[in-house]
Amino acid sequence: MASKFYNHPITSISSSIKMKYLMIYSVIIIVPVLLIYTIILDYTHRVVEEDIVRKNMLSADALVKRFNTEISDAVLQVQLIAEVDERNKLNTQRMYERAKQTIASSSMIQSITMVDAQKQMLFEAPFALHTVMTTYNFPNFDIVRWSRNYAVSDVHQNPRGERVVSISIPVIGINEQFIGVMVAELSRDHLSEVLSVNSVPNNGFSFLVDSNGEVIASTVVSEIGINTSTHPATMELSRYTSGSMKGNYLNEPSIMAYKTMWDGWGLVLGVPDRYAFKPLTDLTRAITGTFICILLLTFLFIGLGVQKILQPIVKLTQFARSIERNDPLTITPKVSSQSKDEIGVLWQTMMATALSLREKQKMVEDNERYLRDMIEGIPYAILTVDNEGIITHINRQFEKITGYPRNDIIGKLLSEIPIKNKDADFVLLNTLNSDRIGEDAETYIMNANGQKHVVKIATSKLYNIQGGNIGSIAVLQDITQLKLLEEHAKQSEKLALIGQISTGIAHEIKNPLAILSGASELLKEEVDSEPRGESIDELVNDIYRVVRRMNGIVTQFLSFSKMNNEIDELIRMDKLLDEALHLLRIKLRDAKIFTIKDYPPQQTTMIGNYNKLMQVFLNLIINSIEAMPNGGTLSIRTLVSAEDGKRYFVVEVKDTGAGISDQTMEWLYNPFFTTKQEGSGLGLTIARDIVMEHGGELQIQSRVDEGTTMRCKFPITERESTR
Missing domain, CATH: 3.30.450.20 (PAS domain)
Known part of the structure; x- marks a missing residue:
């Protein structure tokens, strides 16, 4: 090991340390110099730019005032040309001469045209009087005619085919009668x-x-x-x-x-x-040259000074590099380890410290690996944030639930991740900002595809070894499927209750309805045998058809919980929709609602139960009428659409009413839920179930104060497509 240390070129170590010290001293001196240099240039640039902006604004104001003055003068000059005698007649010849004089004396006006109230040109100065009337459809004619004030036009084409701008001044006769317009073309040159x-x-x-x-x-x-x-x-x-x-x-x-x-x-x-920054560019070049000279001299003096203080720590630096490379620390240099001076003591201390660090590093790595495997293997989602609400860690289960990769969200604010509809819903942030150590709650999260997951969340604060709060942790359990099962059970109970109530209601009104049905049939027979007038005959027929439909609806109530799947009647939807509108014509008229129908010539037939579908669209149209108490527009259209390789017959009912709030939309299909004082809350539920019975889907889109669109989508079968 010693040979390894001493075989390493000392000159390279010396050069490396020299470079580091050179960089340190350079930063101490150069950074302030560069900072001052940058501040000077930035300040100068900002001052010059502000001056340019100020001058531009002053010049623009001056030009606008000049143009305003010149156009105002042109308006006054043209107003002086018009002359109307006591018989309310124009003196065209004199006006023409005055117009030529005005054009000759004005650099702003290049031509003046007199147009009468029928847009016929009477003259076009300085060219000629018009003996043959020519129509001049110039802009702003109607504006000038009704406002009785002058108007300035956009660029338009004159009768000579030129692109011009003009000012139009009304010519008013006796008793404020509108006689025509003087059109003065302005000189673009x-x-x-x-x-x-x-x-x-x-x-x-x-x-x-x-x-x-x-x-x-x-x-x-x-x-x-x-x-x-x-x-x-x-x-x-x-x-x-x-x-x-x-x-x-x-x-x-x-x-x-x-x-x-x-x-x-x-x-x-x-x-x-x-051009604007040319003076600044010249100044920048001069300042840059000066600063470069200063920097070169600084490097020279720093290099000479650093050379004399580096030699005592070269060998110590060799050892430090061996620690950095994780070389084995079994042999120490003899001379350095036995030295009693500061370098020897420092060497022994560094060796002991290095051995201790190696051991602790291994323990930390083992603990981190154990915790990481445990966190990643747990079947719950885990999320941690620091005191600023920035995400510091998530596990694999959190990625699976939300659909967000950890690399995309770690380091970001939790409130910036779109897993909640609003900041107040973040339970973890509430824990972070509260005095409570932790809490358990039931909430939701939105995944990357916008799907909502119901989760059970447990939160707790995180503390460091000194007891200081360093953030919070949340453990989430996805209970979406459990909630769906609970909702399904509740819905089944509601539907069972609806079936019982529906049966009771239907039985209660069955007998009175039978009497009403018989009376309507007798009334219809009497009207058929002896007509009483078109209006009475039509109303009697309406009563007869509605009573029959009510009888069918009662039958529907009796079988609400057991839908009938025998749908084999071919229905023309345009006829069905027209009949529904006919039955509701009085309501539509009284509500001042304008109806728009759009039935394309393609397929308008489908197989279904006529009375049930009539019940659906009567319910939808009545809902639209009640949503427009002050009048509006009701649009009904049919179309054929294709989605995912399947064809659908679509009926769209659209109104311009008050709309439905997001909160109400969540409860819209719940039986007995209604926003009307006299509503039963069953209309949309029955309509949706009838559409679903036909294999279709009822979709509702709405915006508050803009209106609601209801779409009934029915799949087109091979049997229907061949008809």
């Missing part, structure tokens, strides 16, 4: 020239956009007419906001200011970074 005068001298750019994002005027001529609706600054302008931002313009990083104007117009003004 003049607008671009104003932008160039204020932006180009500073190596900047600017452009005007309309509400659609099309460039009206720009310092870059090729950009005029381009749609910039996806540019970040234009998107901010579309929200009617003003401010500044960093972004790219013509593929160049720039600092931009944006400000809104009339009717959706906006101004964007900016300076490319390479």
Whole structure:
């Protein structure tokens, strides 16, 4: 071992230690220097950037004020052109001459067109009077007509096929009569020239956009007419906001200011970074050169000083490296071990410490392996967090229940893992933040696929050897299947009770219903033999059909707990749905509900029990009507869909009512659960069971204050598809 130590090149050890000391001294000196350097550059950059933003905002404000003033002046000039005599007639010739004079004296206005109330062009200055009427469908005509105020347009096409922007001023006659509109086209060249005068001298750019994002005027001529609706600054302008931002313009990083104007117009003004920060770049180069010289001199002086203090600890460093490599510690260097100076004492101490550490390390590794095997083999999920709520460990069973790999969640906050709907549901965090040592509770967790697991959880706090709290642990038992069995048992008891109650109710109303049925048949026979009017005949027929259906429903109640699977009647669903709407037409009319029907020409037939399906859709439509007490829209449509290789016939009932809350949705199919004062709570339960009897599924989607959509999905059999 000694030969191994002394055969190791001392020069390499010396060089290594020298490099370490050099790095230490360098960090002590260089880090503050670099920190000061970074702070200076960062502060300078921030000051320059703030100054650029301030100047951009001031320039943008000045430009917007100038454009506002020029457009206001243009509006006043155009308003002075209109002339109406005492007979409420336009003096077209004089207005035309005035328009030409206005155009000649204004750099803002390039043409003026007079359009009458029928959108016919009377003249187009400075071109000519129109002897043949031409229709000019320019934007904002209706806005100006009804508001009696001027309006500024987006970019549009004039009768000459040019893309222009314009201001429209109403012409009002005697007694406030609307006579027409004066349309003044603004010079886009003049607008671009104003932008160039204020932006180009500073190596900047600017452009005007309309509400659609099309460039009206720009310092870059090729950009005029381009749609910039996806540019970040234009998107901010579309929200009617003003401010500044960093972004790219013509593929160049720039600092931009944006400000809104009339009717959706906006101004964007900016300076490319390479011009804005050029003074800062020059300053940075000078400062960088100075700091490099300082660093080189620092390294030189540190190297000369460190060389003289390293030799006494070179051999000690050799031994330390042998410990680091886990070499056997059976032989010690003779000279060093017998030395009585500080180095000898340090050597002996390091040897004893190394042997003790090796023994303790082995014990720790054995204990860790034992605990790890026990935790991973236990059939319960285990989770630990520190005092900050950060996950420190999970076992294999926790991964299995949640579906989250441990590498994805260890080191993250427990509250960030989507296993709960809200933070208050985290039992482990409640234990962590409470004075209780631990607690047992029943709760839930959501796995990676969004499935809910019911778990029994036991939590406890964790302590270190000094008795200080270092976190909490949770042990979870998945009792989802047990809960499902309990719920199934409860549901079976409820269904048995429903069967008994249904039988009692049905027997109680069977006899009165028989009398009512006989009376309705006699009434129908009398009406059939002697018509009493279309309205009375129709109502009698409705009573007859409803009484028959009620009799069928009573029979359904008697067999509620024993569903009939003999479904062999071919039903046209469009006819069934139309009849249901017909029976409820008075309710729909009184509730002021508008009905939309959508029956595609493809398959509208299926095999089922007509009366049972009628009961389903009467229940669903009545629920929608009651959800819209103040009126609304009821949409009913049929369609054929395909899922997982199977075809389904779907009937969708959609309303625009109050919607159903998430809390209510959980209890929606429970028998006798209702939110209505006079409801029985059986309607949806019976409807769902009838749909399931037909092999289908009833799906309900709802959002509060937006409405509810109910879908009945029936599988299409080979027998149905061949019809």
